[in-house]
Amino acid sequence: MRVVGILPNWQNRTARDVAQILDKHNLWNRLEILGPSSRMDEEFGSAHIHLITSLSEGCPTVVLEAMAAGLPSVGFEQCPGTNELILDGWNGLLAGGENRVNGLESALARLMGDKALRERFGSAAHEDSLEFDRDRVFQKWELLLREAADYRSNPARLLREQHAVDSERALHARRMRGTEVLWD
Secondary structure (H helix, E strand, O other): OEEEOOOOOOOOHHHHHHHHHHHHOOOHHHOEEEEOOOOHHHHHHOOOOEEOOOOOOOOOHHHHHHHHOOOOEEEEOOOOOHHHHOOEOOOEEEEOOOOHHHHHHHHHHHHHOOHHHHHHHHHHHHHHHHHHOHHHHHHHHHHHHHHHHHHHHOHHHHHHHHHHHOHHHHHHHHHHHOOOOOOO
């Protein structure tokens, strides 16, 4: 196993607990702690599974990068952001349950023991990552900005569409704008 990222602070209680587990099971020779890397493409290229142990994320780019490399990811089902990108049983696995360590152990064991499953999830992860392709994202932003500009020049359209979704707020917006026209 290779760990890439911030080096552990061995004075930290959690890091010490991990060190004790590694000692107890004589696993130090199966673990490589690399620290940060500017060559994640190479790391992903030599990996079979991506693991993210964050408890909270926004949109974790490391998961998107792993997906783009065709890697299935394992993360926590209760981690916002991560659980929106990793679709349990489709492009990776989400560990759940009362005991996080046991949940991760189970998910990792399942993937490590099934090459076909890793390949299937990795393929789905790669396909899903295409939604975040730079050109697609730029097109969506451009569409959003053009639509916003159209609303500015066509407030009747905005009020009409707001009214269809939430009439009370649309009427409030009309009063705030000081216009009597709801739509043309």
